[in-house]
Amino acid sequence: MLTINVAVLLAVIVILRLRRRTEARSRSDEKMTVVIVLALGLLLAPTPFGQGIIGILEELASGVTQASR
Structure with missing residues (x-):
């Protein structure tokens, strides 16, 4: 039985979405x-x-x- 961690799946989705060009995003x-x-x-x-x-x-x-003080 294969289980997928939801957090890992979301991390992969975020990485794939952020790799796209900025101009192509709505x-x-x-x-x-x-x-x-x-x-x-x-x-x-x-x-x-x-x-x-x-x-x-x-x-x-x-x-x-x-550091700002």
Whole structure:
């Protein structure tokens, strides 16, 4: 039995959609890409991988804040 992780499937779809030329995209196509990326983010957020990304982003944000002082 083959199982497909939905997050992996959405990541592949995002990569394929972002590889297309910018001029070939319509507004509805761009909106659909945003919706897919948001769904991918919601699927990854509660996972250990998603928590790791959040930790890295928090470190970057605090570094930028301290550098601007």
